[in-house]
Amino acid sequence: MTNNTPKIILAFSGGLDTSVAAHWLKDQRGYEVHCLTIDLGNLGDQEGIRKRAEEAGAASVEIADAKDTFIRYFIWPALQAGVVYEGRYPLATALGRPLIAKMLVDKARQIGATAVAHGCTGKGNDQVRLDVGVQTLAPDLDIVGTTREHSVSRDEALEYAAKYGIHVRQSSESPYSTDENLWGRSIEAGILEDPWVEPPEDVFEWTRPLTDTPNTPAELTIRFEQGVPTNIDGEDLSPTEIVQLLSDTGGQHGIGRIDMVENRLVGIKSREIYEAPAAVILLEAHRALEDLTLTKAQSRFKNTVSQEYADLVYNGLWFSAHHRDLAQYVVSTQRHVTGDVKVKLWHGNVTVTGRRADNSLYSPELATYNKEGDLFDQSQAAGFIRLHGLPAQVQAQRQALAGGGDDDLLRLAAPEAN
DSSP states (O other), X not given: OOTTSOEEEEEOOSSXXXXXXXXXXXXXXXXXXXXXXXXXXXXXXXXXXXXXXXHTTOSEEEEEEOHHHHIIXXXXXXXXXXXXXXXXXXXXXXXXXXXXXXXXXXXHHHHTOSEEEEOOOTTSSHHHHHHHHHHHHOTTSEEEEHHHHSOOOHHHHHHHHHHTTOOOSXXXXXXXXXXEETTEEEEESGGGGSTTSOOOGGGOSSSOOGGGSOSSOXXXXXXXXXXXXXXXXXXEOOHHHHHHHHHHHHHHTTOOEEEXXXXXXXXXXXXXXXXXXXXXXXXXHHHHHHHHHSOHHHHHHHHHHHHHHHHHHHTTOOSSHHHHHHHHHHHHHTTXXXXXXXXXXXXXEEEEEEEEETTXXXXXXXXXXXXXXXXXXXXXXXXXXXHHXXXXXXXXXXIITSSOOTTOGGGGGXXXXX
């Protein structure tokens, strides 16, 4: 290598595609390749990852532990916001991509690289999330999408690896494409591309089938501080411990399986299978605590913000002023989301069985139907109802129920004039 050789940072998973990409970037594109593997949880065979990077000719390989950062600065804010894409997907993969983009940029700055690379396909969402993230943080860096630019079949990739002495784990084509981190696991491709076909049991690794779940439910109490979980069953735990405990326990009870057809950013529909036990449990518990602590107006507007927030994350716009503005609103809503939620986990279901908040808006004295201790003055209700219905009454008399043809549905509710 000469000092004039350009350096590139490759987001390296250690699988077949990125192992081949590392060698291809060096051999065909003339880069000094530095592999960066980012551990967002559930990263296996780290020694094997390092070995394959070295066999592919990487000048260096770093395995960075980013689990705590991922949870504190990406998962917890998303939980506080209640983000779920298209009503079901907790955005596990999508939340990890902006952190990967930032760490690629940081590494590039550290060693003076002029480019970064990834192995995302040209059909998926992740290429957008990584490219936009890098472009936003470091517009001067070149981006090489190795799979987009050098698409090869699985057999060709295996032949390439064998030719250059790269000992990859795959010896035959896997039927599925997977990605996982602490917040969830995604599975796609193979037989799953037919949305009529039930997912075979071998696609799942974190969650048991309902026929194999315990006969006795698990009951847990989760403590939240300003919308962030801090404690389970009275024991203070680290963020990683909380997510892992709920993932393991929820998975044993078959919780967190998601089968959906989602709308990808690139314009196609895709059948996706997800496993996200911890996410499903915490989102449900957090929502229950907000029921006690947010007003009706706050809850309804926050639902709108949550949908916008989810779209923003899914579409790769984490590093945007729009995100900052939405996040500030979310943080404000969480000031009083402090309390405890009891959940029962059983046969694939999360059931909230109790909730209490330090500053709850729920008042037993107002809600009770018992005369003793009832602070609600029912005699005021008739006047309230008259005022509440006044606009509808005026409009009905002057517009809505006046005239209209025989096909006017409102005439069904209008008495005939004598």
